[in-house]
Amino acid sequence: MPDGMTNFLFNTTGSVQNPKLRNKTPPPSEYNNTRIRLDVEGELQYWNFDTNWSLQWFEPRDNCSVFNACGNFGSCNLNNMLACRCLPGFKPASPESWRNGSFSGGCSRSSAVCGKNDTFLRLKMMRVGQQNHKFKVENDTKCREECLNQCSCQAYSFVKGGVNKRRDRQPGINMCLIWTDVLQDLQEEYSYSGPDLFVRVSIADTELKAKSCKPCGINVIPYPLSTGSDCGDPTYVSFHCNTSTGKLSFNTQNGTYNVTTIDQDTRTFTIQDKDGDHCNSSTGGQMREFNLSLPFKMIDFKPWCDTVAGNFGSNISSQGVVEIVIGWEPPAEPVCTSPAECEDWPNSTCKNVTENGKMRCQCNSNFRWDDMALNCVQVVDGKSGGSSRKKKPLSLIVGVTFASVIVLSSIFLYTCILMRKKAKRRESQQNTERNAALMYGTEKRVKNFIDAEELNEEDKKGIDVSESRILGH
Structure with missing residues (x-):
């Protein structure tokens, strides 16, 4: 901040004393023509009036000055058309948001770290947020080991103490800075460059081939x-x-x-x-x-x-x-000077196959160089495919056959269960119908019996009447 703004803030808060202004505090009238303004974009401004209002100072001055503008593990660079990008070994946490120009979500690791396959990415002229731990060390090797021994360590920085030429002063102290949390507020090509930043990454993510x-x-x-x-x-x-x-x-x-x-x-x-x-x-x-x-x-x-x-x-x-x-x-086959250099390219041999005398890792018989895969792939029936590709059809057939057996078995079992349920349902229905028929037949017989009894009673009554009539005569 400019002195005018610093003096203004120290004078108006009343709780902090500026050492430079001790016993020299200006009168309040000196700030009648001073303004500190926070605009709608979040920009803090310091204005001064002489004959017109003029802007003396403002922050943030650019997109990279916004705190953690590119999110965690995202680095900001004002010299690039697209200011944000992820550190090596990291990828956008939300690729869709990243493509749409929203970088606040930051980046996440492509591979987990904490083991013998870890290495450190050396970054220069970087700005980074505050470290979590700070302690004295003998040299940079001790600082590196301290970080490797902690799975939570994301990065470290070794700050070498300055050499004092005066004998009456103690020699400078070497310090080790450790970041155990996510790295924030990263900026490349930072003009106020500090010590080198060593970011922990997986070797597989940085050594691609x-x-x-x-x-x-x-x-x-x-x-x-x-x-x-x-x-x-x-x-x-x-x-x-x-x-x-x-x-x-x-x-x-x-x-x-x-x-x-x-x-x-x-x-x-x-x-x-x-x-x-x-x-x-x-x-x-x-x-x-x-x-x-x-x-x-x-x-x-x-x-x-x-x-x-x-x-x-x-x-x-x-x-x-x-x-x-x-x-x-x-590219063509890799250049080599000895057979050992072709060990990283399986199924190849170091041979002189060019007119200019350069040797290359020439693919062995039945193999062909695949410039897209950057490897030697096996040729089967005139078609290229790797040795691993040769095994895929058999494994695929076995897998499909096994899956088919499981599916067919499941269908057969399901069909049996379904047929069993239908049979039980049909049997139950037949029993119900049989019981209903029996009940209907019984009821009919009972009704016929009752009707017959009633008819007999009427017949008896008829006979009795006839007899009475005959006797009466």
């Missing part, structure tokens, strides 16, 4: 892309990693360009270039020429114009900046 190059800052470099002769494919050595800043660049005949993102799934990466004033020119919206040689090719062209409403993008002036999407062709 054999011979993959080490990550450069927050960028994972998948095979075959290469930053040197010791990794990747020599044909793709067009990248350079600045180890002091962690920035990755792409080298061409026309110059060197900053790499902002790499997408292994689509085999594309994005670079930035200056483009005059493309948004206001007569050629606006047209893709310009960008000369590239194989195995690279230009895919798309994205000029920085007005930020789309609702999307979280950089609010640095976009005029004269363009992002170019570049794709790369699938």
Whole structure:
């Protein structure tokens, strides 16, 4: 904050004394022409009036200045068209929200960590939220071990104590900072850079393929892309990693360009270039020429114009900046110098198969190089499929047969139960009908018997009457 705003706050609260202003507190009238304003966008502003009101200071100054703007484990970079991205070894917690430009949900780990397969991603020029623990250590190795021994440790940072030249002062103290909670408020290329941040990740999430190059800052470099002769494919050595800043660049005949993102799934990466004033020119919206040689090719062209409403993008002036999407062709067999280098590529042998004398991990007989899978796959009946693929049809047939037996058995059992229920229902119905018939027959016989008895009584009465009449005569 500027001194004027600091003095204003210290003077008006009445509960805090500014050491710089002790016995020098200005009179209240000095602040008659001062305002501190919080606008509807959440921006804190400091205004001063001379002949007109003028804005002296405000925060947050950009999207990355908002606390935890990209969510947990999400890193913010003002120099990218899309300011937020996940750290290597992490993925968006809500991919749909991420695609829609809402990053507050942050990122989650692609793989669990806490074991021998853990490593640390070294990030430079990073801003990060407050650590959870802080203690003295002898060296950075002890700090690293302390983090590895705690499953809850997400990251660490070693702060080396300064060397005091004066003999009357104690030497600097080395400190170890430990983050056991989620990492928040991350920002790349932070101008007020501090010590290196080591983020705990799974090796499998950062070393995607054999011979993959080490990550450069927050960028994972998948095979075959290469930053040197010791990794990747020599044909793709067009990248350079600045180890002091962690920035990755792409080298061409026309110059060197900053790499902002790499997408292994689509085999594309994005670079930035200056483009005059493309948004206001007569050629606006047209893709310009960008000369590239194989195995690279230009895919798309994205000029920085007005930020789309609702999307979280950089609010640095976009005029004269363009992002170019570049794709790369699938590679041939890996280059090798000894059979040991082909151990990472099963079913291959190091052979001299090129005219220029370079040896490659040539696939063995009955195998063919699959440049999409980056591996040797088995050829069956003239068609490629891996050794694992050969076993799949048999296992599939067995699985389907077993499943069919279970289904048919279930249907048969269900049918038997259903038929048994129908038989019982039919038997019950027959018993009911039989009982009803018996009851009906019995009732009829009883009724006939009663009718017969009544008839006999009437006959008797008739006889008695006849007899009385005869006797009477």
